[in-house]
Amino acid sequence: MRRAGALTATCLDGVAELVSAGTPLSDINTFVLDFAAAHDARPATLGYKGYEYACCTSVNHVVCHGFPNNKKLRDGDIVNVDVTLVVDGWHGDSSRMYAIGKPKRASERLVRIAFEAMMHGIRAVRPGARLGDIGHAIQSYAASERCSVVRDFCGHGIGRVFHDSPDILNFGRPNTGPELREGMIFTVEPMINLGRPEVKMLADDWTAVTRDRSLSAQFEHSIGVTVEGFEIFTLSPRGLDAPGVELAAESP
DSSP: OHHHHHHHHHHHHHHHHHOOTTOBHHHHHHHHHHHHHHTTOEETTTTGGGOOSSSEEEETTEEEOOOOOSOBOOTTOEEEEEEEEEETTEEEEEEEEEEOSSOOHHHHHHHHHHHHHHHHHHHTOOTTOBHHHHHHHHHHHHHHTTOEEOOSOOEEEOSSSSSEEEEEOSSOOTTOSSBOOTTOEEEEOOEEESSOSOEEEOTTSSOEEETTOOOEEEOBEEEEEOSSSEEESOOOTTOOSSTTSOOOSOOO
């Protein structure tokens, strides 16, 4: 998991140098394909349940699973790039937000909130805690910032299987759900909306968008439960947690 996570994080660092106004989303897909091939890895999404791309690119009001097609990024856009690279059978799954050019204050604020929501959830992880503690930490923080949490999608167990149990919900009540144990591996990946939490699926049966067309942002890390708390496998080697957006001082 350390090797797979580190490679995925390095790939996302490379994406930071690629995205700019005028960049087609397809260029990101090509970069991920070439990066995986050069490092003896495989993009897990390629061919997964019929999905045709090496990554997901979700722009502005797209919540998740957006196609990296020929659409070009524009100044002020925010985009989530979700990459999962398989190394020696292990899945490193992570996503980050990227700000294009000079984003609006609301966009920057949402990105910061989404990042901190993820970190609030991760900081709740330790042996003896429960899954509900993670969701409660995420939901409580998002609500305190007057944002909503998408309930239609969630984190998941990971390792040699791409999507495994348990589901890591981004909402919940403290001290409820299964107990966390040392050695468990899963993703924490809240999707935070500036408006209401409801989403709808587009006709392609993959792309999820906010029903009210409000902005959405997401971050994702693959983590493991350790004897003392948690280990993040997908940290950026270069500290590029959210390129183009100044994060709060408290970061991983």
